[in-house]
Amino acid sequence: MGLEAASILLFIVASPGVELRVVSEDAMEATFTLLRHHLSKNIIPALNNTGHLLAIQAQEEKQGITSPRSNSKQRKRKSSSSSETAVMRELKKIYKAILQMMPFHFVLMERIEKAIQRLYLDDQQILAVTSGVMSALEIEAAPSLQNSANRLQHATVSLVAAVFAKFPMHRSSMIEDLFPLLLKLPTSKKFMRAYDVRYTSCLSPDSTKKMTIDLFGKMLPNGIPPHHIQMVSAMILSFVQCCVARPAMVSGESNGNETENGDDDAPSTPTTNNTNQLASGLRPCQQVADEFVSQLLARCSRKGEDGGASEFRPILANLVEDLLLVFMIPEYHAAQTILLSLTHGLSRDVIIASQVSNNNSNSETLVESTYVNTAFDTLGRIGAAYAKLLALQRSKELHTTVIMSSEEENELRCYCKRNDYTKCLMIDCDNCHTWYHAQCVGIHRDTLPNRWLCDGCVFQNLLEQEKETSGHNNKSRGIVDNVFIISRELEKHLAAAYPLALRYHMAQWVEELHKQSKSKEGTRNLTGYHNAIAQILERWDQRNAPSDNDRFEFTQEGGARALLSLTTWYSTFVKSFNAIMGLLVKLMADKAHASLRKQSLKAIEKVSGCQCVVSYLFRFSVC
Numbered sequence: 001m002g003l004e005a006a007s008i009l010l011f012i013v014a015s016p017g018v019e020l021r022v023v024s025e026d027a028m029e030a031t032f033t034l035l036r037h038h039l040s041k042n043i044i045p046a047l048n049n050t051g052h053l054l055a056i057q058a059q060e061e062k063q064g065i066t067s068p069r070s071n072s073k074q075r076k077r078k079s080s081s082s083s084e085t086a087v088m089r090e091l092k093k094i095y096k097a098i099l100q101m102m103p104f105h106f107v108l109m110e111r112i113e114k115a116i117q118r119l120y121l122d123d124q125q126i127l128a129v130t131s132g133v134m135s136a137l138e139i140e141a142a143p144s145l146q147n148s149a150n151r152l153q154h155a156t157v158s159l160v161a162a163v164f165a166k167f168p169m170h171r172s173s174m175i176e177d178l179f180p181l182l183l184k185l186p187t188s189k190k191f192m193r194a195y196d197v198r199y200t201s202c203l204s205p206d207s208t209k210k211m212t213i214d215l216f217g218k219m220l221p222n223g224i225p226p227h228h229i230q231m232v233s234a235m236i237l238s239f240v241q242c243c244v245a246r247p248a249m250v251s252g253e254s255n256g257n258e259t260e261n262g263d264d265d266a267p268s269t270p271t272t273n274n275t276n277q278l279a280s281g282l283r284p285c286q287q288v289a290d291e292f293v294s295q296l297l298a299r300c301s302r303k304g305e306d307g308g309a310s311e312f313r314p315i316l317a318n319l320v321e322d323l324l325l326v327f328m329i330p331e332y333h334a335a336q337t338i339l340l341s342l343t344h345g346l347s348r349d350v351i352i353a354s355q356v357s358n359n360n361s362n363s364e365t366l367v368e369s370t371y372v373n374t375a376f377d378t379l380g381r382i383g384a385a386y387a388k389l390l391a392l393q394r395s396k397e398l399h400t401t402v403i404m405s406s407e408e409e410n411e412l413r414c415y416c417k418r419n420d421y422t423k424c425l426m427i428d429c430d431n432c433h434t435w436y437h438a439q440c441v442g443i444h445r446d447t448l449p450n451r452w453l454c455d456g457c458v459f460q461n462l463l464e465q466e467k468e469t470s471g472h473n474n475k476s477r478g479i480v481d482n483v484f485i486i487s488r489e490l491e492k493h494l495a496a497a498y499p500l501a502l503r504y505h506m507a508q509w510v511e512e513l514h515k516q517s518k519s520k521e522g523t524r525n526l527t528g529y530h531n532a533i534a535q536i537l538e539r540w541d542q543r544n545a546p547s548d549n550d551r552f553e554f555t556q557e558g559g560a561r562a563l564l565s566l567t568t569w570y571s572t573f574v575k576s577f578n579a580i581m582g583l584l585v586k587l588m589a590d591k592a593h594a595s596l597r598k599q600s601l602k603a604i605e606k607v608s609g610c611q612c613v614v615s616y617l618f619r620f621s622v623c
Contacts, residue, residue, distance in 0.1 A: 003034070003104040035109070046098040048139055106151065116129075137153055198329075207442065208559075233318075244285055281510065327339060331498055336573065350379070386577040403456070
């Protein structure tokens with residue numbers, strides 16, 4: 001009854017048009033207290049099957065706390081085992097009743113999350129909500145209860161992220177609260193990675209899922225499922241991603257040329273002033289990622305302290321594995337931001353270690369040696385993942401051009417590059433009449449479409465549509481390129497069910513366009529870039545999915561290749577890889593520190609299996 005009453009109260013609070021004054025503060029305080037106590041005292045013990053321990057402890061405190069210590073160990077063991085068995089039999093009925101009430105608890109958490117958007121919580125209430133529900137991440141439920149535990153942890157991640165987004169002043173304290181939690185998390189692999197990675201935000205979910213296995217399946221230790229990450233990793237990603245803000249153009253003095261050629265239909269956003277600056281919507285996200293990474297690396301470098309390096313270095317390794325698994329998936333865009341912060345922090349510490357002279361070192365400036373080994377190992381693993389992705393992108397280029405062929409020639413242009421016409425189902429593009437293997441583009445015999453276009457023809461149609469709607473007097477046509485088209489299609493795909501990922505993608509896209517406008521070639525078409533940025537910002541608050549009428553879509557293989565290309569084309573990704581390799585190659589020539597040369601060589605060995613790395617090292621040595 002209490003859960004139902006609290007849910008009704010929160011439904012009233014979250015309803016639009018309701019004055020918050022009709023709800024007393026004591027009632028809200030009681031709701032948060034109910035949430036915390038019901039979770040810690042009932043649900044978590046029921047899922048963990050540890051309620052008998054609490055009951056026995058309470059019984060001993062009540063009856064046997066003054067018992068003499070002269071009793072033998074055998075007598076204690078017999079009495080404790082018999083009492084445990086009796087309590088367990090009685091608690092099974094209670095466990096069943098508690099678990100049957102879990103749907104009401106999920107409703108309560110969902111409505112608290114919605115009510116937080118309207119409420120202003122004080123420090124005590126924020127602490128009660130966050131610290132109370134975050135303990136759900138420590139659950140090690142039985143296999144039969146794993147689905148309920150996962151659902152509870154998903155709701156916990158969503159609720160804590162809502163609080164994190166609403167109250168910026170408490171973000172630092174919430175980040176600090178993560179680290180004691182990290183030390184309490186389950187260590188067994190079957191409980192550690194319980195968050196299911198979803199691929200539905202990808203343009204081609206099945207092909208992207210297969211590509212992830214091909215990329216990272218052999219890189220991860222044995223036993224790690226390739227489509228699951230830790231719940232705490234999902235929470236960290238949510239913390240970074242929920243901080244995204246709407247980008248804004250801040251202009252300086254105008255030069256009086258806001259419109260060119262007398263065009264009165266130009267957008268009101270400043271377009272031609274070189275002093276225009278972009279207030280990045282990703283700056284809060286980067287600040288959160290930097291703060292978390294700095295605290296994590298500081299704990300990894302500690303020595304001889306409780307909760308120090310030996311405990312946090314495995315946590316760092318597990319986090320990096322999770323980020324590498326999801327950083328290409330649009331729903332988890334924040335993984336790229338956290339990986340960038342990690343590479344910067346680890347590179348900084350390695351540089352500090354290389355600058356310390358062996359003859360003039362002291363305990364304050366010397367970086368702990370085992371932490372330096374961890375830094376090199378982590379940089380090598382990140383660099384190896386980036387290298388494999390770059391190599392895969394070069395071998396899986398997206399068809400963006402049309403090659404017309406006559407029906408008599410029957411030209412085969414399949415992605416697999418096999419000249420096999422007879423032993424498999426073939427499909428013909430209705431526009432350019434080139435042939436593909438149906439299986440290679442994700443088409444089966446029972447799902448043959450009436451009309452089908454290859455990826456090259458789809459891309460050209462999307463290109464023409466975008467050029468027709470991307471501004472007046474051809475101002476934006478110069479910037480409508482491959483990246484622009486794929487970014488626009490991803491935006492349309494995310495608009496239906498991923499509002500937070502959509503905003504993060506749009507903020508990243510705006511920032512990328514702004515960087516291109518500052519380049520030497522981009523300054524020739526400032527109006528086009530600023531016009532495109534203005535159109536993206538106009539769509540910022542739109543939540544309606546675009547109409548499917550006359551919409552062209554990539555094939556299954558083409559959608560995965562488009563996402564792969566978009567990931568590798570972002571400048572931050574390429575710059576991060578170049579910075580890692582440049583640092584490792586530079587340290588290989590460091591004659592003053594033999595240990596650093598050895599560690600950098602080991603890190604490069606992790607990456608050197610890819611042809612693109614060999615060419616990079618050759619180019620670096622020549623320069």
